[in-house]
Amino acid sequence: MNKETRSVSRSSVGGRRRVASRMAVLLSVATGVAGFAATGASASSAPVTIKMFSGSGLAKVNQALATAFNKSQHGVKVVLLTVPDADYNTALPRDLQSSAGPDVAAPAALVQEVADHQLLNLNSYAKQYGWTKKFSKQALAPGRVNAHGVIGTNGSLYMAGGQAGVVTGIFYNRALLAKLNLTVPKTLAQFGADLKAAKAAGITPIVASNADGLTGHLFDMLLGDYMGARKIDNVINNVPGSTVNTPGAVAAANQLASWMSAGYFNSDANAIQQTQSYQEFGAGNGLFFISGSWIESGGNFPASFQYGMMPFPPLHAGGPYSAMESNALAFAISAKSKHQAQAAEFLNWLGSRKAAKVYVKVGGGNALGLAKITAPSLSASLTKQTENIYQLVQKDNGVLNWLQNQGTTVNADYPPQLQLLMAGKTTGSALIQKLESDVQADRQAA
Amino acid sequence: MTATAESTATASPRRRSVVLRRYAGWIFALPALLFYGIFEFRPILSALSYSFYQWDGVAPTKKWVGLANYGAVFTQPQQLASLIHAFVFIFFFTVLPVSFGLVVASIMRTVKPGPYGTVTRTLLFLPQIIPGAAAGVAWNWMYSRDGFVNTVLQWVGLGSLAQPWLGSFSLALPAVGFVGTWLATGLCSVLLMAGVGSIDPGLYEAASLDGAGAWWRFRAVTLPGLRQQIGVCVTITIIAALSSFDVVYLMTQGGPGYTTLVPGVEVYNLAFNENQIGAACALAVVLALIVMLIVVPLQLFFRKGDS
Numbered sequence: 029m030n031k032e033t034r035s036v037s038r039s040s041v042g043g044r045r046r047v048a049s050r051m052a053v054l055l056s057v058a059t060g061v062a063g064f065a066a067t068g069a070s071a072s073s074a075p076v077t078i079k080m081f082s083g084s085g086l087a088k089v090n091q092a093l094a095t096a097f098n099k100s101q102h103g104v105k106v107v108l109l110t111v112p113d114a115d116y117n118t119a120l121p122r123d124l125q126s127s128a129g130p131d132v133a134a135p136a137a138l139v140q141e142v143a144d145h146q147l148l149n150l151n152s153y154a155k156q157y158g159w160t161k162k163f164s165k166q167a168l169a170p171g172r173v174n175a176h177g178v179i180g181t182n183g184s185l186y187m188a189g190g191q192a193g194v195v196t197g198i199f200y201n202r203a204l205l206a207k208l209n210l211t212v213p214k215t216l217a218q219f220g221a222d223l224k225a226a227k228a229a230g231i232t233p234i235v236a237s238n239a240d241g242l243t244g245h246l247f248d249m250l251l252g253d254y255m256g257a258r259k260i261d262n263v264i265n266n267v268p269g270s271t272v273n274t275p276g277a278v279a280a281a282n283q284l285a286s287w288m289s290a291g292y293f294n295s296d297a298n299a300i301q302q303t304q305s306y307q308e309f310g311a312g313n314g315l316f317f318i319s320g321s322w323i324e325s326g327g328n329f330p331a332s333f334q335y336g337m338m339p340f341p342p343l344h345a346g347g348p349y350s351a352m353e354s355n356a357l358a359f360a361i362s363a364k365s366k367h368q369a370q371a372a373e374f375l376n377w378l379g380s381r382k383a384a385k386v387y388v389k390v391g392g393g394n395a396l397g398l399a400k401i402t403a404p405s406l407s408a409s410l411t412k413q414t415e416n417i418y419q420l421v422q423k424d425n426g427v428l429n430w431l432q433n434q435g436t437t438v439n440a441d442y443p444p445q446l447q448l449l450m451a452g453k454t455t456g457s458a459l460i461q462k463l464e465s466d467v468q469a470d471r472q473a474a
Numbered sequence: 475m476t477a478t479a480e481s482t483a484t485a486s487p488r489r490r491s492v493v494l495r496r497y498a499g500w501i502f503a504l505p506a507l508l509f510y511g512i513f514e515f516r517p518i519l520s521a522l523s524y525s526f527y528q529w530d531g532v533a534p535t536k537k538w539v540g541l542a543n544y545g546a547v548f549t550q551p552q553q554l555a556s557l558i559h560a561f562v563f564i565f566f567f568t569v570l571p572v573s574f575g576l577v578v579a580s581i582m583r584t585v586k587p588g589p590y591g592t593v594t595r596t597l598l599f600l601p602q603i604i605p606g607a608a609a610g611v612a613w614n615w616m617y618s619r620d621g622f623v624n625t626v627l628q629w630v631g632l633g634s635l636a637q638p639w640l641g642s643f644s645l646a647l648p649a650v651g652f653v654g655t656w657l658a659t660g661l662c663s664v665l666l667m668a669g670v671g672s673i674d675p676g677l678y679e680a681a682s683l684d685g686a687g688a689w690w691r692f693r694a695v696t697l698p699g700l701r702q703q704i705g706v707c708v709t710i711t712i713i714a715a716l717s718s719f720d721v722v723y724l725m726t727q728g729g730p731g732y733t734t735l736v737p738g739v740e741v742y743n744l745a746f747n748e749n750q751i752g753a754a755c756a757l758a759v760v761l762a763l764i765v766m767l768i769v770v771p772l773q774l775f776f777r778k779g780d781s
Contacts, residue, residue, distance in 0.1 A: 117747070118746045118747070121530075121531070121532045121749070122531075122532070124532075125532060137749075140530065140532075140749070143533070144530070144532045144533045144534075145534075146532065238641075238730075239640070239641070239726065239727070239729055239730070240727075295619070295638065296618070296619040296638030296641050297641070298638070298640075298641035298729070298730045299617075299618065299619070299638035299639070299640040299641030299642075299730075300618070300638070300641075304618070436747060436748040436749050436750075437748055439747065439748075440743055440747050440748050443727070443729060444728070444729055444730070444731050444732050447729050447730040447731050448730075448731045450730075451643050451730060451731070453643065453731060473528075473530070473749075473750075
């Protein structure tokens with residue numbers, strides 16, 4: 029290397045050092061400005077974006093909630109990450125593994141996700157925002173999980189928000205019900221008599237899809253009647269000693285089996301999916317449709333189709349109404365979220381009356397305390413009927429969860445087992461035995 | 475420069491050339507091998523490893539269970555049934571399409587080249603270009619209570635046979651299997667027709683002169699002449715039968731009950747619905763072994779014929 033080369037080299041190095049030092053000065057100035065902006069002028073900085081995981085079926089509702097929140101808050105923006113409903117349970121646990129995944133989500137399998145350390149313990153935020161004072165113990169219980177994987181009142185809080193959602197019940201074809209001169213059944217026996225009357229009149233009593241196991245809605249409500257909502261919830265919440273293998277559960281399964289063998293369902297129930305069952309019921313080819321209030325939105329039926337909703341009757345006259353209700357305003361925060369404080373702020377907003385009103389207005393469902401309770405009526409509008417059923421079930425402490433939500437094994441076996449029951453290839457007792465073994469398998473796996 | 479250095483300098487390019495020539499194939503194959511290693515071989519090894527654990531796919535720890543997941547494949551009724559159904563599918567995905575293909579190829583051999591043959595070939599091959607998922611949805615409609623199949627039955631006076639096929643515990647499996655027949659027949663027919671075209675017509679002429687009828691011409695000339703093509707058809711369709719997923723998942727998801735459950739659907743259920751990654755991997759490994767145990771001897775049999 030000659031001298032000239034060395035001097036060029038040195039000057040080059042020196043030049044680079046000067047550039048580097050100037051860059052460092054610029055960077056420190058920029059950082060200082062940014063720091064000033066962050067501390068002294070936060071209103072003008074870009075909002076923190078938190079991602080809300082949503083199934084496509086709830087995208088409209090969740091978007092409305094996000095939009096309302098974004099309008100009313102400063103510094104936090106909620107955006108939706110939408111996946112098809114069928115992929116939700118599969119995608120969520122995997123997406124929660126990523127720090128780039130969702131910040132806020134309704135758990136797919138709360139106990140499992142808590143065990144896998146995917147969800148944030150919300151105890152400190154519950155204290156900060158006063159959720160334990162604002163909501164009853166019972167309202168927060170579905171979001172609490174203890175160290176033994178039991179959902180209930182004594183665990184840490186992993187899911188919180190508001191109280192609003194859909195409710196299950198009996199939908200009926202108004203014209204056919206009037207033709208048969210039927211009233212709102214006050215007991216399960218009366219409902220059975222209505223089914224018999226429809227069958228005798230040549231009308232399919234219940235339209236259902238069972239290729240996807242959706243006779244499960246009816247089975248779950250029968251379990252609520254025969255076993256009691258709290259006992260079913262204990263099984264779902266993994267309360268030690270709780271079992272589905274009870275005389276009540278067997279009686280519920282036998283009741284369903286007897287209706288199936290009596291031909292009270294459409295003959296192709298085992299072959300069709302939900303969408304086809306909507307078409308059948310919407311075409312007037314059946315009297316009853318057992319489902320939840322989510323079917324009221326989304327254009328599932330022709331606009332001209334007149335249908336109403338009645339509560340699932342109690343086992344005995346004057347007994348408590350029970351039905352499944354979801355809580356669409358309760359969410360969890362990802363343990364890997366980079367914006368946990370902002371996500372908690374969103375959860376706190378979801379517990380507001382304003383959020384509940386947005387949810388109801390957009391047709392998501394019903395919110396606790398937004399309607400007065402009246403006696404079930406056939407003449408009321410569908411919206412009023414649904415609101416009333418939601419409140420009735422809450423008043424009777426009859427809210428139960430779907431048994432399928434106990435665990436993945438139960439969930440996987442529900443459709444095939446109900447198909448076997450429909451075909452008379454299993455008995456009510458055998459069905460319950462199978463579900464009990466699934467429950468135990470899920471508990472062991474957790 | 476010394477003499478030794480000189481000789482090294484002249485030998486080095488020659489040696490380099492020899493080395494390059496010796497490893498040229500590997501060098502060209504390297505990118506593909508890398509991709510195969512990363513995206514095929516490594517996942518296979520991972521699946522093999524997972525199959526010895528109880529793991530939900532998310533938890534940071536896995537529980538070693540040894541061969542328990544493999545034991546479940548043969549003792550758990552649903553998993554065992556899924557394997558049996560896969561073997562039933564071989565009849566629908568392989569036996570029927572290859573048989574139809576042979577009949578079609580024999581008939582088409584006698585048809586003079588022209589538009590009729592082209593249209594027939596195109597129509598026969600058409601199902602092959604339809605994705606299995608789309609075929610599953612379409613056939614779901616056709617098998618429905620008011621679908622095409624029942625409508626046709628009513629037209630021809632067999633209305634008493636009309637039923638929701640996919641809801642029947644006895645008929646759902648054949649109904650789904652028939653979709654496999656429909657999908658595979660085109661491929662087999664086109665492959666076998668191409669093979670028939672390459673058989674020397676003189677052989678048929680000689681057989682006729684020897685007094686062979688249509689059956690004997692088929693047995694003595696067509697079948698031996700199509701050995702290679704039949705081997706390809708049988709191999710492809712058996713793999714399709716044993717690893718079927720899309721058609722079954724879209725049509726029945728394994729129901730009613732567990733009557734149409736096949737290993738592909740069960741692996742999916744175990745892995746993604748029941749979060750039992752270990753059990754799913756064990757079933758997948760068993761399925762892969764079964765495929766190899768069937769396909770490798772078949773390949774040897776058909777290659778033996780060539781030699």
